[in-house]
Amino acid sequence: MxxxxxxxxxxxxxxxxxxxxxxxxxxxxxxxxxxxxxxxxxxxxxxxxxxxxxxxxxxxxxxxxxxxxxxxxxxxxxxxxxxxxxxxxxxxxxxxxxxxxxxxxxxxxxxxxxxxxxxxxxxxxxxxxxxxxxxxxxxxxxxxxxxxxxxxxxxxxxxxxxxxxxxxxxxxxxxxxxxxxxxxxxxxxxxxxxxxxxxxxxxxxxxxxxxxxxxxNHKDRAATVAELGQIFAKAHADGGNVVIPAFAVGRSQELLYWFTENFALWNMAQWKIFLDSPMAAKVMAVYDRHEELFDPDAVKVWAGRIKPFQLPNLHVSATVDDSKAINAVHGGAIIIAGSGMANGGRVRHHLANNLADPKSHVIFVGYQADGTLGRLLVNGVKHVKLFGADIPVRAQIHTIGGLSxxxxxxxxxxxxxxxxxxxxxxxxxxxxxxxxxxxxxxxxxxxxxxxxxxxxxxxxx
Structure with a gap:
């Protein structure tokens, strides 16, 4: 060989x-x-x-x-x-x-x-x-x-x-x-x-x-999930939005899983949850077709009253107009959008609309490669250029490594x-x-x- x-x-x-x-x-x-x-x-x-x-x-x-x-x-x-x-x-x-x-x-x-x-x-x-x-x-x-x-x-x-x-x-x-x-x-x-x-x-x-x-090494998963709940509580008290750059395959589905598992504990009903990714929606259909690959815990969750991909306050943005409409929401929204490293896709528009707001929070839940916008934000850059505009970074930036x-x-x-x-x-x-x-x-x-x-x-x- x-x-x-x-x-x-x-x-x-x-x-x-x-x-x-x-x-x-x-x-x-x-x-x-x-x-x-x-x-x-x-x-x-x-x-x-x-x-x-x-x-x-x-x-x-x-x-x-x-x-x-x-x-x-x-x-x-x-x-x-x-x-x-x-x-x-x-x-x-x-x-x-x-x-x-x-x-x-x-x-x-x-x-x-x-x-x-x-x-x-x-x-x-x-x-x-x-x-x-x-x-x-x-x-x-x-x-x-x-x-x-x-x-x-x-x-x-x-x-x-x-x-x-x-x-x-x-x-x-x-x-x-x-x-x-x-x-x-x-x-x-x-x-x-x-x-x-x-x-x-x-x-x-x-x-x-x-x-x-x-x-x-990553933070303990249970501690990481608890930290995620604490960020949501702080963000809701601040009155801003939460933007989560997430890959359409894997991370988006995992986040919805945790929202389901902790729906009452985190008071998720108080949020508007947007999955601004037509691709992620298509991926969810693939997950549903391959339940034979799920672990035993996931099989139980999918059999429960609230299902991860059918949360009562989940809005899936199928069109560009659906995505643009999220811009009118200035507080109380959790916005999951791609790409996971913020280097392309719809999440860049949501970052452009939220990074300058000190009430907003941005949560990175995966690896940020060198040269990506995600890596710059994680490293504490004070200004970014998006769509020709210089945007100050006033939003609170979080890195949740335990969900990797x-x-x-x-x-x-x-x-x-x-x-x-x-x-x-x-x-x-x-x-x-x-x-x-x-x-x-x-x-x-x-x-x-x-x-x-x-x-x-x-x-x-």
Whole structure:
């Protein structure tokens, strides 16, 4: 087996993409979009750093854009092979990619309005038609079943507990000797609502392992949920709105779960709750179709009188006019909108309308990558530029790390340690120093041979 690293390497957490050569075949693991930074659009449009036409198959770990966002572009540029993913991921993929296509088309349209005479026309990364073409190549794969995806190459998916359908990918082949590679994808936290806990890694010759939170541990989940309730109480007393940037897959559904669990305790009936994300609404329908993937606690909640996706005071913004109407609400609203890093989508409009108000609160409930608006706000920036306006940041900014869908350092170590052997590790999907700290911890606790991935690096197994 031979692995080349093409994305989410060299200290980055987005753009996941790794190329495996085994049994005479070339298999791509993930094909994600780069997010954050002024040059992200340009980077996503760059030629792939491998020959697209030689790729035999693509295997996807889960449906977040930083893992699937360039799939339509891959197909557009000549990839004709099968795309394998867990069934729920296959259902989520077109929802996510159509949203990305729409945003790209809007950005290109805005850029072309402002371009100078003689400048080349800006093109979207891909269109809805490109998404439809890629969707035709999808092949759903169940958890825990060895599937021959190519002659001599078998894949088994294990539940990663990160989002619905997220998978730890196990690839085995005789090359000519039997070899097994495990790609962690993104590992979730134990006890995450709705989802089952991550499965232990199987025996492997090498593990490609995420390291997003390799240098820190999250706050206790119960304490985190209690803190969330306290923020809502303070925000209601202040009389302002609460804006929550949240990913349409995972975090939005988890928040609604906690609202349901604590509906009386937090006096949620006193709020107007807006889910300003048509994509999140479509995702909720996918969740309802895949209750077989829920953990036992979630099954009980879904059977209860108040259901997470049918809260009596929940308003789902289906249209742009619905979204704009929220601007008239100047207090008593909880607004959940994408994107989770505030780098695009409808949440930027809500931030533009609320950041200058000291009565308002902004809650970040997930990882904020370097170069994103979310990272700037978390780091305490005093002014931001949105839609051409300079906006002072007077709203109260909160970071709730305990709701992260990513395993923290202790959980990553426990996940690795729960496997039947302790093979060498290549750390991917992590900024520095997070992966450096995790590498040291793996070496100290298990004596593991750890390598930090770099773009273009090759590893033989």
């Amino acid at each position: 031979r692995i080349e690293f093409h994305g989410a390497a060299g200290g980055e957490v987005t753009g996941s993409c790794h190329l495996l050569e085994t049994a005479g075949k070339r298999i791509l693991l993930d094909c994600g979009m780069v997010q954050g930074g002024r040059d992200s659009d340009a980077r996503n449009l760059e030629p792939f750093t491998f020959d697209v036409a030689t790729i035999d198959a693509l295997v996807l770990s889960h449906a977040h854009i930083d893992h699937i966002g360039r799939v339509p572009l891959l197909v557009k540029r000549g990839f004709k092979g099968p795309i394998f993913a867990q069934a729920a991921t296959c259902d989520l993929l077109p929802i996510m990619l159509l949203d990305a296509a729409s945003l790209s088309e809007q950005n290109a349209e805005h850029a072309n309005r402002d371009r100078n005479s003689g400048e080349p026309e800006v093109q979207p990364i891909y269109t809805a038609a490109d998404v439809a073409a890629a969707q035709k190549q999808l092949h759903p794969v169940p958890y825990d079943v060895a599937t021959e995806i190519l002659p001599g190459v078998r894949v088994r998916l294990h539940d990663a507990g990160h989002i619905l359908g997220s998978s730890i990918i196990e690839i085995s082949a005789s090359d000519p000797a039997p070899k097994t590679l495990v790609f962690s994808g993104d590992i979730g936290m134990k006890g995450t609502p709705i989802l089952r806990d991550p499965e232990a890694p199987p025996a492997a010759d090498l593990i490609l392992m995420e390291s997003t939170y390799g240098d820190r 869908a990513h395993a923290d350092q202790q959980s990553l170590l426990e996940w690795y340690g729960s496997g039947p052997n302790h093979p060498p590790v290549v750390l991917v999907h992590g900024e520095n120093p997070a992966r450096e700290v995790l590498a040291a911890a793996l070496k100290q606790r298990f004596g593991t041979n750890v390598t930090l991935s770099q773009p273009g690096m090759v590893r033989e197994v």
